[in-house]
Amino acid sequence: MTATTETDVHEHEHGHEHGGRHPHVVPLLTYFLVFGALMVGTYLTVWAAGQDFGRFNTVVALGIAVTKATLVVLFFMHVKYSPRLTQLVVAVAVAFLALLIGGVVNDYYSPRLDGQMGPANIRRE
Amino acid sequence: MTTTTSPLIPAAAPRQRTHYLNANYGVLSWLLTTDHKRIAILYLVTISAMFFLGGSFAVAIRLELVTPAGDLFQSETYNKLFTMHGIVMVFFFLIPSIPAVLGNFLIPLMIGARDLAFPKLNLASWYIFVFGALFSLYAIVNGGVDTGWTFYPPYSTSFSNTQVLAAGLGIFITGFSSILTGLNFIVTIHKMRAPGLTWFRLPLFVWAHYATSLIMVLGTPVIAVTILMVALERTLHLGIFDPALGGDPVLFQHLFWFYSHPAVYIMILPAMGVISEVVTCFSRKRIFGYEVIAASSMAIAIFGFLVWGHHLFPAGQSTYAGVVFSLLSYLVAIPSAIKVFNWTATMYKGSIKLDTPMLYAIGFLGLFTIGGLTGLFVAAVGVDIHVHDTYFVVAHFHYIMVGGAIMGYLGGLHFWWPKISGRLYPEMWARVAAVIVFVGFNLTFFPQFILGYLGMPRRYHAYTEEFQVLNVMSSAGASILGVGYLLPMFYFAWSMRYGAPAPANPWGATGLEWQTPSPPVTENFPVQPVVVDEAYEYAKGREVTVV
Amino acid sequence: MSGFPLFPEQASTIAGRVDALYFFLIAISAFFGLLIATLVVVFAVRYRRRSPDERPKAILGSVALELTWTLIPLGIVMVIFLWSAEIFFSMVRVPPGTMDVYVVGKRWMWKAQHMTGQREINELHVPVGVPVKITLASEDVIHSFFIPAFRVKRDAIPGRYQTMWFEATKPGRYHLFCAEYCGTKHSEMIGSIVAMEPAAFQAWLQGGTGEVSMAAAGERKFQELGCMTCHRGDTEGRGPNLQGLFGRPVTLAGGETVPADEGYIRESIVNPAAKIVAGYQPIMPAYQGLVTEEGLMHLVAYVQSLGGNAGAQGGAGALGPGGASAPDANAAGASPATPQARPSAQPVPDQPRQ
């Protein structure tokens, strides 16, 4: 079932040549560098947990985890070389996750005026 | 979207033309089909069965509420009735109805594709849906579940001894059917549009389903994991919502409504897509404000995720969060209002023919407007404190779901029935049914607004005497509505056998799906169509001559 | 079926304001509903299809119209929003000087108790013209204390206190419903609120069944559970001194300050380790499941009666370790063997005072 009229109307927005295009092959070195970075990241996570950054412990731990995750997404999952649509899907997923967690935790942390005890009433010095 | 002289339709359609219905026979040809059109018929049969099952529960509820004392059923039975009415109607009829039946059938046709992106996944979605339905039927047969369709802990986790696990697993499984259908639609709409079919030439039906699919893919997993946590708490005592351990039942409500509010947009957006198609066709005019309506669909899908907190106003949510959710709920009402204004403007200076689909569309406009406006009442945090969990809210969401989604579904079913079945349904009977549905619906649910503000709470097996008259009116309306819903089943079945054979384009509509013969051939388009026109191009008068 | 009401009574200060917004909303809905309905009907009739091949002119849209029916509805809904938010704030903010009532929702009945000890089941007598603050608790599932005539509703959630308030304006007997589905007899968990003139209410209060006041009942419970072994009148006890605690901010071990309201006191009894007062050891056993909600309310009322500005926030300096000298040295050293997670049913084993 080939297209009837080979009019030039045949414009898909992602203009790629026909036939199985050769996928982008990531060099070995990149993979091993990323792997190394991830192992260092794991060590850092353990090390950071031992330190006492006060309230920033969670922020540091999550920061390391997010960088590791970004490395995996960009290089192992090829998002760095993927079409913009795939990158958009990743962004939307992360945004909605943030909306879910942020939206609900916000309720626990906004003040209550009915005088009832809630986490929001705890004023951190 | 028409090509000039279309070579698509063989001149004289011979009687024994093969199409997707008679391409092959036998049960396996249906149960193992990957043709999106046959899968749509499978869904049509399944959800119609679930609709009448849910409807029977509704009839039982209305019968019970004729008398103030709960004397028809025991309270346990009544609690199971309204719970199962909710579960069956929401998860097994309203959410799949338009996307799985009309969406599955029409999206490939409307974008000029041969099938959805993942046909096997489409069939798998139907099996997952049926498998989930079986779980819920098992729960219903084995004593039912009495937690309300909302499964609020700690009642659902530690106090109810009914089939909560089976019903929960049923919903958990069926949710994946919804996710995979949404995934299928998004990929199809992105990757398989006909040449020349740019995003702003797409029919608004496709836009509505694209927005709905976003909600399905991003929202449904949240309720899946929530029901999973309730199931884990009931079976393995993983006490996540258990107040005795310091767990917080309000956290469940956040998680549940994070999906369940966008779910009401899953129900209404496809109906809006149908209305856009029907109103333009029967006014024979370009849609008024195409880009605005398409943008409104997307805005509703995205804003829909920001407003779930209005279900928690009296539930101990923090004061400021409540006020913020009230504000956001008002912002999400604006796109719906814009759409109604645009549809009305489309009818201006049109050439309007009041066939059945248009009757349903006009009914939708009336009822959805009332539903949307009463949404302003329940979004007002001050008023909602009074009307929350009363019959005012019940009336509000029935106006949206029954007055909006089901009217849209029936309108769409009538509009595309010739294309689906290759037969014309009896016009007179269909118009009678539409009027009965409209009258029965209003008599059923309008009194409930008054009952609600009087303070009659939801889910009450017995109520105080002063509410009886309005309840009797509502039950009377329900019987009329029931008749109105039974009629289509008969004359649609009748038309399969005795209906006049349908031409390719009985309504003279634009759209690629009307350029294939009725019913379409298995591969939809003998020749890949190329789109040169804008959406709803009625003025040029070049649509295909009616065969 | 005598005549049936179409509109609920207005019997509280907030009812009039809620109804005013309700009528405004009805007016808006009626206007837009009729506008759309008439337009649709008029267009359907006036522009009905006269000949089969009629081709109306294409009208693509008009930015002006789109803007008008975006901004006008937006303006209207903002007015509604602000109006409703203002009503909500006054619903939530408890005025000072309220008459306190403790209500416990228990599967399928409402148990109310006045500070002076009167207990009522599925009924609540309140004086007209006096703001009444209700502290709601639930012993099992989520219930919802709903009085249609007063236009107020609040969920009773197990594991925490919820407060609501209202001020009756008209004497009479009004419906009380449970609005959150709570199981088999959800529809029978109803009752009535009896609003009375203040004088009549006082007479009713005097005629009570001679119940001991909540504070007294709380004190008896306090003795019975042996709380005084740690919470002593002076600053020697292992637990914080409760004199004048109620309503004043407390400094916690982590440096945060928390207002000592009913919810804080209840949580400190049920799950004490959640918030440790600065300078004290987390040695208090959890009484979750050992004290009924009513018992907890009695204890809270008792602590409230120990002075301190009841209900007012802030106030005197943070109650912290400054005042109390470190609990006697040996107690801090050899922290007594804390009982198993589930202290046995009998009252707290006597702490051997080393």
Add this chain to the structure above:
Amino acid sequence: MSEAAHHHPALAHHFENLGEQKEASSLGMWLFIAQEVMFFGGMFLAYTVYRNLYPAAFAEASHHLDWKLGGINTAVLILSSLTMALAVRAAALGNRKQIVLFLIATVVLGSIFLGVKVVEYGDKFEHHLVPGAHFQFPGPNARPAQIFYSLYFAMTGLHALHMIIGIPILLVLAWLAHRGRYTPAYHTPVEMTGLYWHFVDIVWIFLFPLLYLVGPH
């Protein structure tokens, strides 16, 4: 249209060519992963809320977890992510022996991970740290700690379930690769399973610090 692409057995009838089919599959897989993000997101939300409500109890409960085993598991899973990526790369280059080798390596590493989990779960049963009637936890933080362990078992259990689903798929892929099914022109299943496996690894990258390393130990 290159003729070879036409008659490739894997080209479905409704796609123009293999490239378009692969893009559709890739978009479909990424949408599935977006859905999985929200699926795990619900549990991460519960974790976030309860950790904020009971910070001390979570820290104390977390100290009963063996962070060394958790650390080893993290390293094992990151290594399996590497071998998976190398398998996809080998498929793109058409090196059949390497595909099979790396897929088997990924399966082995995944099994090691699950083995360590079995050890950990067994240890929890011994120490009565499994929520329910027999849950025992010293000190006043017993109840919130039970919520921590409920979340621990729910999240790591769901994560392990995803690995239990992934491993058979990898074995099937290894078998098909061994029979030469995947070529540079067509190796979509390997790539899609790679995306799934990397996602499961990312979930663990977050689970490890959030469950095992709460508060200074």
